[in-house]
Amino acid sequence: MTDSGTKAIDPGEYREYLKGAFAFNPMWQSKEVLDLRRKTFGLSRVDGDDATEDVAARREKSHAVRQHLRQLQNHFWTMPLDQLQRSLLNIDVQQMPELAPVVKRLRTAAACRGEFPKLASVRGMDMALFNAFRRIVVLPPAEAGYIREQFIQSLYNRARVKDVRRAIRVIKTDYSILYGLERDFFSTLENLKRPRAVGQASQGGGGFELPEIGWFGWILIVIVIRVIVRLMMSAGN
Amino acid sequence: MNEQLGDWDCLPHDPLGFFGLQRGFDRKDLKRAYGKLIRQYKPETHPQQFQRIRQAYEQLESLNRYGAEQQMAQTQRSAWESVLAAEKELVAGQPAEIKRPRRSVTELAIADPVDTFRRLKKREIRTPQDYFVMAVLADVLERDQPHRFLRYLLAGLKEHAGDPGLTQLVVEYMRGDVPTKIAPNVLLATAKACPTAAFYRITEPLWERLLRDEAFETFQQTLRQCESHLKRVDPRSKLVFYIRVMRIAIWKAPKKWVDEVLSKLESEAADVDASSEADLEFISLVHGYQAEDRQRIDDSTTRRRIDRMIQDYCTGDWQAAAATVTQVLDEVARDGHGMMAAFPIVRGADEHRLVMICMIIASDIASQTGADFDEVDERKSNRQASAALSDLRESLNSVGSRIAWLERRYYWGSFVLLVLVPPLMLVGVLASGNWGALTCLWGAGAAAVYFFLLKPKYLVPKTEEKTQHILLQSYETRWRSRLFRYIQSCGERPGAAFARLHAISEKNGESGWMGLVLSFVHSDPALTIFGRAQAFVA
Numbered sequence: 001m002t003d004s005g006t007k008a009i010d011p012g013e014y015r016e017y018l019k020g021a022f023a024f025n026p027m028w029q030s031k032e033v034l035d036l037r038r039k040t041f042g043l044s045r046v047d048g049d050d051a052t053e054d055v056a057a058r059r060e061k062s063h064a065v066r067q068h069l070r071q072l073q074n075h076f077w078t079m080p081l082d083q084l085q086r087s088l089l090n091i092d093v094q095q096m097p098e099l100a101p102v103v104k105r106l107r108t109a110a111a112c113r114g115e116f117p118k119l120a121s122v123r124g125m126d127m128a129l130f131n132a133f134r135r136i137v138v139l140p141p142a143e144a145g146y147i148r149e150q151f152i153q154s155l156y157n158r159a160r161v162k163d164v165r166r167a168i169r170v171i172k173t174d175y176s177i178l179y180g181l182e183r184d185f186f187s188t189l190e191n192l193k194r195p196r197a198v199g200q201a202s203q204g205g206g207g208f209e210l211p212e213i214g215w216f217g218w219i220l221i222v223i224v225i226r227v228i229v230r231l232m233m234s235a236g237n
Numbered sequence: 238m239n240e241q242l243g244d245w246d247c248l249p250h251d252p253l254g255f256f257g258l259q260r261g262f263d264r265k266d267l268k269r270a271y272g273k274l275i276r277q278y279k280p281e282t283h284p285q286q287f288q289r290i291r292q293a294y295e296q297l298e299s300l301n302r303y304g305a306e307q308q309m310a311q312t313q314r315s316a317w318e319s320v321l322a323a324e325k326e327l328v329a330g331q332p333a334e335i336k337r338p339r340r341s342v343t344e345l346a347i348a349d350p351v352d353t354f355r356r357l358k359k360r361e362i363r364t365p366q367d368y369f370v371m372a373v374l375a376d377v378l379e380r381d382q383p384h385r386f387l388r389y390l391l392a393g394l395k396e397h398a399g400d401p402g403l404t405q406l407v408v409e410y411m412r413g414d415v416p417t418k419i420a421p422n423v424l425l426a427t428a429k430a431c432p433t434a435a436f437y438r439i440t441e442p443l444w445e446r447l448l449r450d451e452a453f454e455t456f457q458q459t460l461r462q463c464e465s466h467l468k469r470v471d472p473r474s475k476l477v478f479y480i481r482v483m484r485i486a487i488w489k490a491p492k493k494w495v496d497e498v499l500s501k502l503e504s505e506a507a508d509v510d511a512s513s514e515a516d517l518e519f520i521s522l523v524h525g526y527q528a529e530d531r532q533r534i535d536d537s538t539t540r541r542r543i544d545r546m547i548q549d550y551c552t553g554d555w556q557a558a559a560a561t562v563t564q565v566l567d568e569v570a571r572d573g574h575g576m577m578a579a580f581p582i583v584r585g586a587d588e589h590r591l592v593m594i595c596m597i598i599a600s601d602i603a604s605q606t607g608a609d610f611d612e613v614d615e616r617k618s619n620r621q622a623s624a625a626l627s628d629l630r631e632s633l634n635s636v637g638s639r640i641a642w643l644e645r646r647y648y649w650g651s652f653v654l655l656v657l658v659p660p661l662m663l664v665g666v667l668a669s670g671n672w673g674a675l676t677c678l679w680g681a682g683a684a685a686v687y688f689f690l691l692k693p694k695y696l697v698p699k700t701e702e703k704t705q706h707i708l709l710q711s712y713e714t715r716w717r718s719r720l721f722r723y724i725q726s727c728g729e730r731p732g733a734a735f736a737r738l739h740a741i742s743e744k745n746g747e748s749g750w751m752g753l754v755l756s757f758v759h760s761d762p763a764l765t766i767f768g769r770a771q772a773f774v775a
Binding site for chain 2: 145
């Protein structure tokens with residue numbers, strides 16, 4: 001039992017403890033009573049749940065880290081690389097698992113930052129795609145989602161889609177880590193069924209379509225022809 | 238509920254007043270009030286306030302679940318409040334003697350702890366406050382005694398069963414001061430000291446930890462031993478307790494035990510309040526998910542992630558659960574293709590259980606952490622909706638053609654084959670004799686068979702089935718990915734986003750086919766979960 005591990009306290013401390021403990025109403029402040037007891041006797045919670053102050057500190061820290069991340073996102077491309085990587089490495093994701101995905105993503109992107117200029121200079125690279133990718137990879141999802149959609153909307157014809165797909169193939173084969181960062185977006189672009197060019201758009205069945213005949217259709221046609229021939233022959237007789 | 242929500246002067250002594258609730262409140266009202274306050278005092282921006290709100294919420298939630306808030310009789314409250322009042326005066330340095338002729342037990346304890354402790358031990362009749370004072374004094378004066386603090390609290394509870402102050406102290410002690418290894422002994426001692434309905438409420442946090450950290454057999458054996466000591470147990474408390482621990486036990490206990498307990502709980506569910514009933518429904522959903530849906534996890538990373546989220550939510554304490562849920566939903570919200578692959582539509586299984594579980598978890602964690610969608614930029618959202626509508630409209634045209642061709646093939650093809658071909662064949666093969674009358678007879682008979690039997694009984698259902706299949710296929714291959722993109726880019730609640738889409742289509746006179754597309758949305762498990770997850774992205 002934790003009682004056995006309590007540290008000895010001097011009489012002055014003890015009196016303060018008594019005053020503090022008796023000032024609380026156990027009915028509504030039992031947590032405070034026991035927090036004070038743990039603090040006074042050097043005990044720690046056994047359930048791993050932080051004390052009130054620690055939880056508060058953690059929340060404050062989480063908020064500060066979010067703000068810090070936002071700064072890093074905004075200055076991702078202009079900040080010195082070593083400073084950027086150091087800042088990202090210093091974020092303790094063990095303490096804030098809810099931020100782990102975004103930190104991991106930014107760390108990967110930072111590690112590959114040197115690859116981006118190379119990617120831009122690849123022959124046949126679609127620069128609009130490159131610019132969108134560069135922004136998307138570091139922005140928070142809500143903003144990134146908007147940019148993704150804007151880019152997709154800008155693919156107004158098949159030729160553009162083809163160019164983009166070619167560029168994606170290059171990223172996939174030669175820059176697989178970068179591809180992994182936006183796999184979902186690239187998959188969307190690869191599978192995109194882009195509208196036909198203006199004037200070619202489908203008109204809801206209004207266009208001419210050769211109907212699919214099928215085996216029974218061909219039998220029917222043969223029978224009809226045969227009947228007509230027989231009728232003609234019998235008329236001739 | 239009244240309007241005095243979030244009055245900080247009410248804490249800690251009047252959490253009901255703080256949440257603007259009356260005695261006998263509904264747990265839904267408490268959750269609603271809590272959610273409102275959390276949105277105002279977000280944990281990231283107001284950590285201290287959040288912590289106080291959380292503490293008051295947990296206390297009321299537990300009291301309400303066990304129906305124990307009614308037991309907080311006014312006399313008992315007054316008794317504890319007088320202790321507080323006396324101490325407040327003392328702390329403020331006012332001479333308490335001015336107002337009271339005699340010094341309170343706490344004043345005496347501060348002035349002369351040894352003597353007060355000795356006198357209290359000699360007393361034959363002790364008040365709950367006396368036991369509290371003895372527990373506090375024992376920490377220094379009986380340092381060699383194990384369990385000294387808890388021992389006096391339990392002795393107090395034995396004499397004053399249900400006393401709110403002592404009860405709360407024991408609950409808090411069980412939660413944070415009893416190591417799991419000695420939990421069985423402590424629980425047994427508590428059952429002997431407090432063999433009433435309150436036992437379940439007092440010990441609930443320790444049972445949860447025992448289940449989490451130790452083998453299920455230890456939990457089961459200890460529970461059996463403790464229950465053999467309990468008398469005058471209110472069946473409702475027992476039900477509420479079992480509903481609570483089942484959330485963890487369902488992942489650790491043998492299937493036979495789970496089935497038995499669950500069926501017993503379900504048969505007695507009428508005795509619990511609506512919120513506990515909802516908790517029980519959640520457990521039943523998880524049980525069904527474990528028995529049937531979990532087999533579909535296979536190699537799907539997405540499904541494995543979601544499974545981990547459900548498991549951690551059920552078995553972890555609320556902070557650990559909140560962290561995992563936030564992390565997993567963040568990952569899900571970024572992986573639309575993963576979600577679509579994990580939950581196919583055409584050959585997809587019934588996923589209603591999984592969807593409901595995910596929605597309950599997301600709502601609960603969102604209400605506890607304040608995770609929410611950002612404010613909507615109307616202009617941006619309208620633009621996204623119009624673009625989505627335009628893309629959907631385009632693919633819908635070709636689907637319409639496919640369905641029209643299907644109908645032609647089924648209706649006209651059959652008509653020709655049945656009503657026209659045989660007479661023509663007769664003419665073709667025989668081509669002589671009295672074939673005219675035979676042909677007419679055949680035509681009339683076949684037409685009657687076609688219109689009264691074949692078409693309504695076979696062709697119409699078959700065509701509808703095929704049409705449904707085409708629409709499902711079209712949803713999966715054409716519209717679904719576009720709707721995923723729309724949800725990800727518009728940044729608003731899925732319900733509001735789809736309502737916007739429908740409203741714009743209505744304005745363009747296209748609500749009919751848009752309604753058709755949206756009818757698939759509601760039965761798409763991946764899109765439902767994906768849409769909800771967008772509120773959790775960092």
